[in-house]
Amino acid sequence: MARAPRHGPYTCGIDAALDVVSGKWKGFILWELEVHGVRRFAELRRGMPGVSEKMLTQHLREMEEDGLVHREVHAEVPPRVEYSLTEHGRTLNQALGPLGAWGGERMRREGLEVATAEIPQG
Amino acid sequence: MARAPRHGPYTCGIDAALDVVSGKWKGFILWELEVHGVRRFAELRRGMPGVSEKMLTQHLREMEEDGLVHREVHAEVPPRVEYSLTEHGRTLNQALGPLGAWGGERMRREGLEVATAEIPQG
DNA sequence: CTGTATCCCTGGCGATACTG
DNA sequence: CAGTATCGCCAGGGATACAG
Secondary structure, three states: OOOOOOOOOEOOHHHHHHHHHOOOOHHHHHHHHHHHOEEEHHHHHHHOOOOOHHHHHHHHHHHHHOOOEEEEEEOOOOOEEEEEEOHHHHHHHHHHHHHHHHHHHHHHHHOOOEOOOOOOOO | OOOOOOOOOEOOHHHHHHHHHOOOOHHHHHHHHHHHOEEEHHHHHHHOOOOOHHHHHHHHHHHHHOOOEEEEEEOOOOOEEEEEEOHHHHHHHHHHHHHHHHHHHHHHHHOOOEOOOOOOOO
16 A cells, blocks of 8 residues: 555645655656656656666556556557556646746755756766 | 755756655645744644654754745743744745645545644544 | 565654753 | 754665566
């Protein structure tokens, strides 16, 4: 069971939204699917150097549970699974827009570094 | 040192913003200071049944470090310390607005419960 | 290719006691 | 009143191996 003790009583909408976005890679998944529309498991994985299969699967499953992500399995060999945003996930991304802009500002102000998706630190 | 391994390279603005808001009570602190303008330590504490002094202090310090919260110490006996939002904190709250609305929608849709701030579960 | 299963470790958080 | 110091739990997350 995923993140069971959460989905608990919330103090406000921020809490309820944060619960759904909390997870080391969820912001990035949302962004990838927003930009690319549809992505396969391995494509997402390549976009996030450092993520383990376990965590990627787990995050994807939780986001599916939360109705943010649509998972389409094609009965082929080799298997092909495609992920995309639901309408619900798209509205979340829109709500995240101003926050992302604020964060971008913060990075500029504080001179914080951007993780380049292509360099896995080694 | 607070949350040291973070403030790390971010994949995007969402990441950078989430880093600053992550923490069990930070959303609530932001909200309290938005509504009340100025709050003392004990007032915040009373508003959040269940929080420990340690966590409240820690969160407040991190938010001060991050430039979200202003801490004003009055040299009196008994001591009086007042917390308020910085301009920076206020713009974060504004950026959080749409997300809060989305979360509120989610709670309504899913029939999720609201934690009443007055009932500490027992 | 797309996942499960297992083990382990870190750090976020809670509880309690003590201090200026 | 407004904190600090210490201890310990446990869930999130990483590494690795295995499976359909």
